[in-house]
Amino acid sequence: MNLQQLRVLIVGCGNIAGGFDAERPASALPLTHAGAYVRHGGFRLVACVEPEAQRRDAFMQRWLVEKGYPSIETAAAAGPFDVVSLCSPTPLHAAHIAAALSLHPRLIFCEKPVTRCAADTAAAVHVCAAAGVKLAVNHNRRWAPDIQRLSAELRAGHWGAVRSAIGIYNKGVLNNGTHLVDLVQLLLGPLELLAAAAPLFDHWPDDPTVPALLRTQQGVPVTLNAAHAADYAVFELQLFTERGMVAMEDGGAGWRVRRVVASPHFKGYAVLDAGQRTAGEYLASTLAAVGNVHDALTRGTALASTGETALAAQRLCERISRTARALPMDDDFNSTLSPATTLSGAFASTRSPALLPTLTERVPSTSH
Ligand SMILES: NC(=O)c1ccc[n+]([C@@H]2O[C@H](COP(=O)([O-])OP(=O)(O)OC[C@H]3O[C@@H](n4cnc5c(N)ncnc54)[C@H](O)[C@@H]3O)[C@@H](O)[C@H]2O)c1
Numbered sequence: 493m494n495l496q497q498l499r500v501l502i503v504g505c506g507n508i509a510g511g512f513d514a515e516r517p518a519s520a521l522p523l524t525h526a527g528a529y530v531r532h533g534g535f536r537l538v539a540c541v542e543p544e545a546q547r548r549d550a551f552m553q554r555w556l557v558e559k560g561y562p563s564i565e566t567a568a569a570a571g572p573f574d575v576v577s578l579c580s581p582t583p584l585h586a587a588h589i590a591a592a593l594s595l596h597p598r599l600i601f602c603e604k605p606v607t608r609c610a611a612d613t614a615a616a617v618h619v620c621a622a623a624g625v626k627l628a629v630n631h632n633r634r635w636a637p638d639i640q641r642l643s644a645e646l647r648a649g650h651w652g653a654v655r656s657a658i659g660i661y662n663k664g665v666l667n668n669g670t671h672l673v674d675l676v677q678l679l680l681g682p683l684e685l686l687a688a689a690a691p692l693f694d695h696w697p698d699d700p701t702v703p704a705l706l707r708t709q710q711g712v713p714v715t716l717n718a719a720h721a722a723d724y725a726v727f728e729l730q731l732f733t734e735r736g737m738v739a740m741e742d743g744g745a746g747w748r749v750r751r752v753v754a755s756p757h758f759k760g761y762a763v764l765d766a767g768q769r770t771a772g773e774y775l776a777s778t779l780a781a782v783g784n785v786h787d788a789l790t791r792g793t794a795l796a797s798t799g800e801t802a803l804a805a806q807r808l809c810e811r812i813s814r815t816a817r818a819l820p821m822d823d824d825f826n827s828t829l830s831p832a833t834t835l836s837g838a839f840a841s842t843r844s845p846a847l848l849p850t851l852t853e854r855v856p857s858t859s860h
Pocket of ligand 1: 503504505506507508509511541542543544547562563564579580581582584603604605630631632
C-alpha cells in the first residue's frame with residue numbers, strides 16, 4: 493500500500509519517544525511514538541528535539557531521524573511538520589505546546605498528562621482549537637482494539653445493565669489515575685465525584701494515589717482503589733454487569749470474563765463461574781494510535797483520544813486530589829461535614845504527607 497508520508501517532529505527523546513522500543517525485537521508491537529511511526533509506514537521522522545546531545549544522537553541513529561536539534565525553536569529549520577509528538581517531561585508540555593503551535597503543524601500528539609494542571613490543559617485545548625490544530629493525547633487504551641470492542645458492546649447492551657465498577661491503580665491520581673478515570677469515562681460515560689479518601693503518597697511527592705467513590709450519570713457506583721507503587725505496578729478494572737463480570741487485568745495485557753451459571757452448591761442460586769484469562773490487546777494500542785493520527789489527517793477520521801477527553805479526566809482527577817488533601821484532621825469531623833465527605837473520612841486518617849501512614853507501614857502497638 494502506498495501511504496501518504498506525513499512529516500513528524502519528535503520533541504524529547506526519552507522512554508516514551510523511543511526508549512521503551514530501543515531494544516525490543518522488530519517483530520514486537522511498538523510501545524513508543526518513534527517505534528509506532530516507523531512500523532506504520534505512513535510517517536517520515538524528519539526531525540527530533542533533545543537537549544542531551546548523546547541521547548539525541550543515539551535516538552537519531554536508532555530511528556533513522558533525519559535531523560536533530562537541542563530546542564523546538566531551532567527545529568523550525570527542518571519544517572514544515574504535519575505532526576509534532578510531544579514526549580518531553582510533563583512540566584515542559586505547556587511551553588512546548590505553545591512552541592509547537594508556532595511551527596504550524598496539523599496535529600500535536602501529546603503525551604499525558606497534557607499539562608500539570610487542568611486550567612493549563614484547558615488553555616492548551618483552547619489554543620490548539622483556535623489555531624485549527626488537532627490535539628491527540630496518549631491515553632493509549634482508547635486505541636486498544638479490545639477496549640474499543642468492549643465499549644461498543646456496553647453501548648449496544650450486550651452486557652445488560654452495569655451494576656458497578658471497581659478500579660485499582662497506583663503511582664499518582666494525576667499520572668495513572670487519569671488513565672483509569674479516562675478509561676471508565678470511555679466505557680461508562682461522564683463520572684461525578686462523591687467522595688475521596690486518604691491520599692497515599694506512593695511515588696510522586698506532588699501526586700498521591702487517591703481512592704475515590706464516583707458515580708455515572710445513570711447512578712452506577714464506581715470505586716477507585718489504591719495500591720502502593722513500591723510493591724508492584726497495578727492497573728485493573730472490574731465491571732459487574734447484569735450478564736456477568738468482565739475484568740481488565742495487568743493494565744490491559746489480559747482479560748477475565750466470568751459468566752452467570754447455576755450454583756453447583758446451592759439450588760436455585762445464580763453465581764459467577766471462575767472465568768478464564770485471555771490475552772489482551774493493550775500492546776497494539778500505540779500502533780493503532782498513530783494509525784488513527786494518520787487517518788485523522790488523510791481521511792478526516794475522528795481522533796479516539798483528544799484534548800477534550802483528556803481534560804475531562806484531568807479535571808475529575810484534580811478534584812479527587814484536592815478533595816483528598818482537604819480532608820479534615822480533627823477526630824470530630826464527622827459531625828460537621830456533608831455525608832459525602834463523611835464517607836471519605838471512614839477510609840483512614842489523613843495528615844500531612846510526611847506523617848501520613850501508608851498501607852504497608854506497621855501500625856504502632858498501643859500495648860506495653
Ligand atoms: N502514555 C503513557 O502511558 C506514558 C508512559 C510513559 C511516559 N508518559 C509521559 O511521557 C512524557 C515523557 O516521559 P518519559 O518517561 O519518556 O520521560 P524521559 O525522561 O524518559 O524522556 C523525556 C526526554 O525529554 C528530554 N527533555 C528535557 N528537556 C527537554 C526540552 N527542553 N526539550 C526537549 N526535550 C527535553 C529529556 O532529556 C528526556 O530525554 C511524560 O509526560 C510522561 O508522563 C506517558
